[in-house]
Amino acid sequence: MFFKKVVKSKSELRYDIINKDWVVVAEGRGKRPEDFKKKKTDEAIDNMPCAFCDYFAQEKFRDKNFVVIPNKFPAFFPQKNNLLKTDNALFQRLPSNGFHEVVVFNDHSKQLTDFSQIDWEELLGIYQQRYTELSKEKIVNYVSIFHNHGKMAGASLIHPHSQIIAIPFFDKDLSISLNSSREFFKEKSQCLFCATNRAEKSVQTRIVFENSNFLAICPFASKVNFEVVISPKNHLPYFEKITKEEKSDLAQIFGEVLKKIGYGLEFPDYNFYLHTSPCDDKEYSFFHWHFTIMPRISVWAGFELGSGIEIITMPPEKAAEYLRKIKI
Ligand SMILES: [Zn+2]
Ligand SMILES: [Zn+2]
Incomplete structure (x- = not known):
């Protein structure tokens, strides 16, 4: 099940001229520097109301095991141009063009370690299907599929979800x-x-x-x-x-x-x-x-x-x- 919605946020690619690599600067909506204080980050994750559960409260998604949605704070999203901006030779930026999707699992507390063979087959089928669709997009040259579980792995929400990022280039x-x-x-x-x-x-x-x-x-x-x-x-x-x-x-x-x-x-x-x-x-x-x-x-x-x-x-x-x- 794919849920389509255009989302915009502040995000760009910056070139690391020393390490010859790109980084993404994706500014979380409304985030202030103080929000990055350690205690606040932990509290924010622990006390955040679960936005993912809301999807499955809707009639049309209630019986689905998974729903694919655009990331609310995408690192990459479709943009009109793909032109390199050069402030000077040391500071080069590119629009972070691409797609950033989330595969959300229905059950808030069911982790991959609880998955049955059938659950796994369905999830892998979704990875395959979204890969195939996204790779057809003109600007997409690479599709990255990954899953973060837990705070130490960088997951910002407890609700289990995988992510799919489709971009014009691939990393080092x-x-x-x-x-x-x-x-x-x-x-x-x-x-x-x-x-x-x-x-x-x-x-x-x-x-x-x-x-x-x-x-x-x-x-x-x-x-x-x-x-x-x-x-x-x-x-x-x-x-x-x-x-x-x-x-x-x-x-x-x-x-x-x-x-x-x-x-x-x-x-x-x-x-x-x-x-x-x-x-x-x-x-x-x-x-x-x-x-x-x-x-x-x-x-x-x-x-x-x-x-x-x-x-x-x-x-x-x-x-x-x-x-x-x-x-x-
Ligand atoms: Zn949830
Ligand atoms: Zn081989």
């Missing part, structure tokens, strides 16, 4: 991942992710769960404790082309892995996000889509922020062994 992280995959393919005539999955299968120590079509592993060089990557066993560059059978297997493995993390680690906050081939009509047959789940058990400290080198305290082999043993 995905560029690096695409470039490594392209180079590996050129050199070895095989996919980097397929090769990694084969190696993980022979080593076995970092496997968390697997079914016919998917493999879940704690990556060899995990960036956070208990990080899990779920990827297809077959070489698949485009998430939106997922079949019914693959969706059913993805639903199963996603449910199992999140439950293992939840039951095993006392339901920590977490993020997950999809990395798939951009929809900019270029060739990405070398890429392999995957979901990354990042539990928010510890926060990044100065060294991580200053050097870009993450320190983890739980070796991925031990994390995988622990999660493997958690009974659902």
Whole structure:
């Protein structure tokens, strides 16, 4: 169910000329600097009346499991122009053109760890359907699908929801991942992710769960404790082309892995996000889509922020062994 409404807010992209990266400055409606004081931020989240529950109070949405709505405070929204503004060579801005949607779950207190196989299949179907629709938009070259659960993961509302952002460009992280995959393919005539999955299968120590079509592993060089990557066993560059059978297997493995993390680690906050081939009509047959789940058990400290080198305290082999043993 998609609920269409044009929303406007103050938002722009600014170019970080030092790190060669873009950031979004999206001014929350009516927010004052004082609203960012720590105590106020926590209180605001805890005491906020739930706007999402209001949707499902309406007759037409009452029986739906999910509703897709435009984000009330979008980081990206459709704009008339897409022109670069240069204050001077050091200060460059772009309108934050694109789409920012929220997939809201019906039940305020039902988390993904409570989801049945059917719930998961429906949610993945919505991701696929919205991906397909948004990728048809002329200005859209990349669609990002992600889910924030809990304050430590950046969720500003308790009510469970995923987000979909469709934008004209993709970020540095995905560029690096695409470039490594392209180079590996050129050199070895095989996919980097397929090769990694084969190696993980022979080593076995970092496997968390697997079914016919998917493999879940704690990556060899995990960036956070208990990080899990779920990827297809077959070489698949485009998430939106997922079949019914693959969706059913993805639903199963996603449910199992999140439950293992939840039951095993006392339901920590977490993020997950999809990395798939951009929809900019270029060739990405070398890429392999995957979901990354990042539990928010510890926060990044100065060294991580200053050097870009993450320190983890739980070796991925031990994390995988622990999660493997958690009974659902
Ligand atoms: Zn709610
Ligand atoms: Zn592959």
